[in-house]
Amino acid sequence: MWGSGDFLGGLANRAAPLLSVLVISQGVGLIGMLVAAAVLGGSPSGADLAYGALAGLAGAAGVAMLYRGLASGAMSLVAPITGVVAVVVPIAVGVGGGERPAALQYAGIVVAVAAVALLSGGGSRASRLGRGTLMLALGAGIGFGLFYVAIAKTAMGANLWPLVAARGASVTALLIVSGAARRAPSFGAANPLVIVGAGVLDVTANALYLLAVHGGLLSVVAVLVSLYPVSTVLCSMVVLGERLRTAQIAGVAAAMVAVALITAG
Secondary structure (H helix, E strand, C coil), rough: CCCHHHHHHHHHCCCCCCHHHHHHHHHHHHHHHHHHHHHCCCCCHHHHHHHHHHHHHHHHHHHHHHHHHHCCCCCHHHHHHHHHHHHHHHHHHHCCCCCCEEEHHHHHHHHHHHHHHCCCCCCCCCCCCCHHHHHHHHHHHHHHHHHHHHHHHHCCCHHHHHHHHHHHHHHHHHHHHHHHHHCCCCCCCCHHHHHHHHHHHHHHHHHHHHHHHHHHHHHHHHHHCCCCCHHHHHHHHHHHCCEEEEEHHHHHHHHHHHHHHHCCC
């Protein structure tokens, strides 16, 4: 769902400003998550809401830095760096905190990191990154990794309320940026259903990640969800008729192997 939501968001961004796509899609997600959280209930502590808000801000910062870095033109270098760092952060935190995946899962983690790099277009020749662009790529990866870690630290009894706090924090930050830029959110020439769909899929993916990380190891769950580019690639093939590059074909194969190894462990 994360990968499909990213596809819809990218598709919408072709016909509407990025800031508008983010504000509207995340606003839709906030409303949906608030309704779901109210129905399911839960008893969030102040720490749960604080971790949720931190996750939301980290995720929003990650998206902002990623797109800023991609704008440099060195997409084939920025994307894989971001993807790999986003995987490494929760692995380091999980293993450092005492998690001990099985031997097959360790092997799956290694293969998954390679799959993320390949799916992101790693391996193609591109110009060297400038220092500023490199820092943006690293920062985006750290932002996404912190989202994974912060959500994992929330209590199961809080249910979906940490995600309400996360989305509320990110929407607030985006509205502040939008206000400072004096740009009112609009659908532009984009299909409203595409932007709304991006928000629904993204917020659903967040909820599924929350449930998964409360039932498994952070170092394993975060690696599995980092394989979301597989669905983005498949959507591009089916909807836009795009063809995979050799590296991406290898990435899809590696992703399947990684999932098999991790779940077998």
